[in-house]
Amino acid sequence: MVKICFSQIDVEPGHPDLNVERMLQAIDEAKQNNTDIIIFPEMCIPGYLLGDTWEQTAFLKDCLSYGEDIIAASQDICIIFGNIAVDWDKKNTDGRVRKYNALYTAYNGKLIKPEKSPYSFVIKTLFPNYREFDDSRYFFSLQSLATELKLNLNDILSPVKVNIKGQELNLGCILCEDGWSDDYAFAPIDILCQNYKLDMLINISASPYTFGKNNKRHRVFAKQAKDNNIPLIYVNNIGIQNNGKTIYTFDGSSTVYDENGNIIATCPAYKAQNNYINLLGNDEYTPLPIPQNDDISNIYQALHYGIKKFLKNIRMQKVIIGISGGIDSAVASALYADILGAENITLINMPSKFNSATTKGLSSQLAHNLGCNYAIVPIQEVVDFTVNQFENTDITYLATNDIHKVQVSSFVKENIQARDRSARILAGMAASIGGGFTCNANKAETTVGYSTLYGDQSGFLAGLADLWKYQVYELAHYLNEHIYKREVIPQGIIDIVPSAELSSEQDVDAGKGDPIKYPYHDYLFRAFVESWQKVTPEDILLWYSEKTLEEHIGCKAGLVDKYFATAKDFICDLERWWNLFTGMAVAKRIQAPPILAISRRAYGFDHRESQNGPYYTRAYKQLKAKLLGDNL
Known part of the structure; x- marks a missing residue:
């Protein structure tokens, strides 16, 4: 029997000092629990989505230095962890120093070399170059190394052998994408299992949350365990990481599958913890139900966790939200109030002559239901001033000295309203109270640009911009029914026709709304x-x-x-x-x-x-x- 700890830690991208501190704490706890093997996620020392930080030599050396601290901590416990590996004598295809996305196995202060590897670590074989991933820009794959050495993958892809309590174990260690091989010409797991008698499969990952993704993972990994008749341990990190324009939550959801493909242990989503299980003994486990990850509660959990973590990272404690009486700003208000507390949220209604008494009343009702700070800042006077100023401005074409008056169309007047609300009021109020203001756009609006540049397109974060409108409505119901357990988002906001209310053609009382x-x-x-x-x-x-x-x-x-x-x-x-x-x-x-x-x-x-x-x-x-x- 082997006692294994799968450690689901919060990885801070670009901060190996913090990550190693957390790892050492987890290792100490595991030792106190007489653990034989502790497993950490992929790239748990440096983080994964780092952009061109991977091109900083000093950072690479720092990550390797912190990796030595983990190796030194492996007295009386086997530690499997992810880190960058560097071959300083070779270059990547971009001419920079060669880097590998690597899995290290340390025991009693030393690294254990995979059986046939030229290096003392396992190298990631398959590179995801879709969606947010850009691995081939920074790393060199095991497949490329095999080609360079004029070897087949069969000649280089091999297990890690470790002796635990006199029992020699063959560990089939792979990294993240190596377990998602359906769209590749070969499967690393198949190569390992066909060439070696393995005691278990270990997949260390840095896998961002995607709606419904875990359901597919359970199907894929359960099948791999069952087909090969060996247990599989999947270890993922939590936290948030980004590539500049897009922020991803990492939900963890680390899972152990037995040789029949049953789930026998899991870590809860978005929670850092050590989880323990005994394998390779006579213990019998009751199969756990497959967690469901495809309803609005999972979206709420991802948004709540991601926004809260993002606000903490940028040290923002107060938020301004422009509310219109519409569904998007209402959901944003309820979500941020849930995360930061109503006392740290200021809701501002900014009516023009086109805003109805209906939506102004709903805005007030929302603010009172949530208990947030609330202000009404009318914009019509300033909008009129801006329009008059433009229409009384002479434009001189210097080539002919002709003078023309500016004509402000109805469409431009709509944009002036939107920009006045965001660029003047929300930005100014946020600066005044020491906070930031949100962008409340949904995904449909973002898709076709149904927003005003430097107006409602602005903000420090677009927290709802990956939700379609129907999901925003689902989230409104979920917040009322399951989070607040009362009607904080008024039913009137849910029922009213979506409208920007920027002209008489968008009169909500007449049933007129968005063109979408x-x-x-x-x-x-x-x-x-x-x-x-x-x-x-x-x-x-x-x-x-x-x-x-x-x-x-x-x-x-x-x-x-x-x-x-x-x-x-x-x-x-x-x-x-x-x-x-x-x-x-x-x-x-x-x-x-x-x-x-x-x-x-x-x-x-x-x-x-x-x-x-x-x-x-x-x-x-x-x-x-x-x-x-x-x-x-």
């Missing part, structure tokens, strides 16, 4: 962004012509006929949003605040895009011509 028809457009836009094979107008128009569009994008049946009387109407709508999505909205997203990711494709570094403008394929144009006929 969320029950349909949420799903259309999601197809543009989150589909693994990105959907384009060509796909959408083909499905429309085949009458299978709603089935493909997942929206409610009947919505296409409800919103679009003719093919011309449908195509006009499709091209309107596609032009924005691939046009001006890209520029807005580039300048937008960082987004907290929860989906399988978040804006920022996750969804990488260029400002190339809209494009329509030849097949799309042909199908469009066929559908429109003489109406083209």
Whole structure:
């Protein structure tokens, strides 16, 4: 019997001193519990998403130095941990010093070399170069090393042998992506299991949370354990990490699977702790139910944890939120009040002449329900002053000395309102009280740029910008029913038509609102962004012509006929949003605040895009011509 501790620690990216301090504390606890092996996550010393910090020689040396502290702590306990490894005599393909994403095994003050490895550590084999990952930019893979040495992976990929209490164990150690091999030409686990008799598989990971991802992991890893008839230990870290524009939560959810693929031990999500289990003995375990990770409670947990951790990291204790009487700002208010306490939240309603008594009343009701600080700062006087100032400004074309007056359109007046609210009031109030102000945009608005640059697009964090509108509504219900257990977000806010209230054409009392028809457009836009094979107008128009569009994008049946009387109407709508999505909205997203990711494709570094403008394929144009006929 071997007593194993899988240690789910909070990894602070770029702070090896803090991480090693936490690891040493976990090791001391494990020793007091007579543990044989303690396992830490991937890159637990440096952190994982570090950007070009990986190019700092001094930082690399520091991480290796802290790694020596962990090796020295391995007296009477076997320690498996992740860190950077450096071969100072070789170069990566970018000409910089060669670095490996490595798994180290230390015991009694020494490193244990994998059986056939040229180095004293396990090297990551498969590199994720999708979504937020950019491993090949910084690291050299085991596959590349094998090619360089003119070896097959079979000749170099080998287990770590460690003698525990006189019992020699063959440990199949892999790193994160090496366990997600479905889309690769080979599977490291298969190579290990086919060539060696292993006692257990160990996967150390730095795996960010994605909605529904853990359900897939349970299926994949349970199958690997069952197919190979050996237990599998998955160890993940908690914390938040970022690549500048996108912030990711790491939920941990470390899990042990027995040889039948049953879950026999887990760590709770987002909680740092040592968890213990005895393996390779005669102990019998009651299989645990598969945790469910695909409902709004998981989204709430990720948002709450991520925002709270982000605020702590940037040392922000007070938050300003502009509230309009709409659902997005209401959910943001309830969420931040839950995280920081109502006394640290200031809600500001900024009405113009277009804001109805209905939404002004709902804003007041929300603030009182939450018990937050509340202020009303009307903007109409300043907006009128700005418009008058512009319209009385002469523009002289110096080449001809012609003088022209500025014409302020209705659309520009809408933007002036939005910018006055954010750039003047919210920014000024935040600075005055020593806090920051939020961006309350949802993902549908972010997709098509339905926001004002330097206006409601601004803020220190876009906490809801990876949630579609229907998820914002789900979160509103969840906050009322399960977190506050009372109606803090008024039902009137949930029921009212979504509207920016920037003109008389957006009169909520008359049922007028946003041009985005969320029950349909949420799903259309999601197809543009989150589909693994990105959907384009060509796909959408083909499905429309085949009458299978709603089935493909997942929206409610009947919505296409409800919103679009003719093919011309449908195509006009499709091209309107596609032009924005691939046009001006890209520029807005580039300048937008960082987004907290929860989906399988978040804006920022996750969804990488260029400002190339809209494009329509030849097949799309042909199908469009066929559908429109003489109406083209």
